[in-house]
Amino acid sequence: MSAGKYLATAGDCVACHTRPGGKPFEGGLAIETPFGTIYTPNITPSEQDGIGAFSDRDFLRALQHGISPSGSPYYPAFPYTSYTKVDDEDLLAIKAYLMSVEPSSYRPPKTHLRWPFSIRDLMFGWQDLYLNAERYNADPNRGDDWNRGAYLVEGLGHCGECHTPRNLAGATEKSKAMTGAVIDGWYAPNLTDALDAGLERWSVDELAAFLGTGIAKTAHDSDPNGTGDAPVTEALGPMAEVVHDSLSKLTKADLYAMAVYLKDLPAKTEPTHQPPAPNRLSAADEESGRDLYMAHCSACHQDHGQGRTPYFPALRGNPAVTITEPNDVIKTLLLGAPADPSDAFSPYVVMPAFGSILTDEQIATVASYIRASWGNDAAPVQSADVKVLR
Ligand code: HEC
Numbered sequence: 001m002s003a004g005k006y007l008a009t010a011g012d013c014v015a016c017h018t019r020p021g022g023k024p025f026e027g028g029l030a031i032e033t034p035f036g037t038i039y040t041p042n043i044t045p046s047e048q049d050g051i052g053a054f055s056d057r058d059f060l061r062a063l064q065h066g067i068s069p070s071g072s073p074y075y076p077a078f079p080y081t082s083y084t085k086v087d088d089e090d091l092l093a094i095k096a097y098l099m100s101v102e103p104s105s106y107r108p109p110k111t112h113l114r115w116p117f118s119i120r121d122l123m124f125g126w127q128d129l130y131l132n133a134e135r136y137n138a139d140p141n142r143g144d145d146w147n148r149g150a151y152l153v154e155g156l157g158h159c160g161e162c163h164t165p166r167n168l169a170g171a172t173e174k175s176k177a178m179t180g181a182v183i184d185g186w187y188a189p190n191l192t193d194a195l196d197a198g199l200e201r202w203s204v205d206e207l208a209a210f211l212g213t214g215i216a217k218t219a220h221d222s223d224p225n226g227t228g229d230a231p232v233t234e235a236l237g238p239m240a241e242v243v244h245d246s247l248s249k250l251t252k253a254d255l256y257a258m259a260v261y262l263k264d265l266p267a268k269t270e271p272t273h274q275p276p277a278p279n280r281l282s283a284a285d286e287e288s289g290r291d292l293y294m295a296h297c298s299a300c301h302q303d304h305g306q307g308r309t310p311y312f313p314a315l316r317g318n319p320a321v322t323i324t325e326p327n328d329v330i331k332t333l334l335l336g337a338p339a340d341p342s343d344a345f346s347p348y349v350v351m352p353a354f355g356s357i358l359t360d361e362q363i364a365t366v367a368s369y370i371r372a373s374w375g376n377d378a379a380p381v382q383s384a385d386v387k388v389l390r
């Protein structure tokens with residue numbers, strides 16, 4: 001893999017710049033924002049329809065400053081707010097790679113945002129307020145791994161674009177960096193908080209393995225009943241795509257560096273972020289939850305939620321199940337896994353979607369059951385929560 005291709009993979013450019021069924025980098029993916037739908041442009045080397053006419057300077061200005069060759073600002077659905085941290089040399093290697101892919105004459109639909117967001121020049125004001133256009137500065141007090149990890153996580157990896165909450169103007173909030181946010185209904189957990197993403201439970205090596213494979217084994221502390229089956233956590237939804245398209249193709253050394261940096265993020269816990277409430281399932285809910293679980297889930301996840309290595313993740317002692325925000329459990333039940341059926345990421349058996357099989361009430365009941373059984377102790381899910389995410 002050329003240096004440019006590797007860096008484009010670390011930046012996951014293909015994920016946004018390819019529409020479903022389209023050719024890589026030809027754009028046309030619809031990105032929903034609170035301000036309307038934005039379509040990604042064609043970034044193949046076509047002179048007419050792609051970025052074939054971009055000079056090196058144009059390319060750097062786009063990725064580091066969010067300004068187009070004609071001088072108008074880009075919308076921040078293009079994560080230049082993260083790419084601004086990346087060196088000129090690395091970005092120009094990405095450009096050289098993009099110039100080597102097959103040109104496409106596909107023209108993505110035009111972006112029409114709701115007024116006043118349709119006025120692109122308003123984004124100049126936004127950039128004044130929220131864009132800190134600055135390359136990554138290595139911290140001389142930290143080691144090489146830490147600095148490399150920070151450069152990748154904060155820059156090309158643009159992890160904060162999903163894991164950092166946004167303000168009403170749609171900008172990521174610096175003071176709450178990596179403290180967890182909702183994205184397309186999924187919850188990207190707080191990566192600084194031991195309770196939330198469970199990073200505390202993982203060693204640097206385990207976390208690096210999770211980033212590279214989407215699978216984490218934490219056999220050392222989450223197998224209380226000693227069945228010998230190592231419970232596993234698997235990446236879901238948007239995170240499974242990040243692993244599939246990008247992280248799984250990075251070197252072990254880079255994944256290790258990212259894990260070193262992530263494990264060192266200072267803990268920041270939102271005041272609103274209460275520890276899980278104690279399980280308050282009524283006897284009737286527990287019984288109907290168990291019935292649903294035995295009918296629909298136990299064949300794969302096993303009678304006591306212990307899962308089966310290597311095919312089915314454990315639900316017992318799994319932070320993805322007991323996390324405060326139940327979004328990801330609900331989304332997984334509605335959509336199955338992997339969320340996108342064209343995504344052949346999982347080497348294992350795919351989980352069926354229950355969205356059309358179970359009612360909101362039943363999904364809430366079985367989700368509440370798995371969150372409160374076998375030693376799990378997370379608050380119940382309401383059928384209204386399911387309705388919103390359906
Ligand atoms: C999260 C989605 C996302 C990712 C990831 C992403 N882009 Fe984009 N990109 C966009 C959107 C959306 C726009 C258009 C913004 C607008 O219309 O204002 C854009 C615009 C661009 C443009 C300007 C094209 C033009 O015709 O003006 C370039 C160049 C570009 N991206 C390159 C890249 C590269 C290189 C990467 C990977 C390092 C990348 N993008 C990753 C969403 C993304």
Ligand code: HEC
Nearest residue numbers: 157159162186187188189197198233235236238239242320
């Ligand atoms: C497109 C949005 C998106 C991006 C970009 C993204 N994540 Fe995630 N991430 C999520 C979501 C949603 C989840 C929760 C679902 C899950 O647990 O897999 C998640 C979960 C995680 C978890 C916890 C897994 C667990 O089960 O406890 C880690 C660790 C993580 N992400 C690290 C990263 C890193 C590092 C990056 C940057 C290289 C990154 N993420 C980029 C959306 C994203």
Ligand code: HEC
Nearest residue numbers: 233234235296297300313320329332337338346349350351
């Ligand atoms: C045919 C087998 C199968 C059935 C039936 C099944 N699952 Fe799954 N489940 C899986 C697999 C495989 C995964 C991991 C998918 C992935 O990450 O790609 C999974 C993942 C999950 C996760 C996410 C765990 C994590 O660590 O990210 C939850 C929660 C879950 N299942 C709950 C349920 C519930 C509740 C039911 C019953 C309503 C159910 N599953 C039925 C196979 C199954």
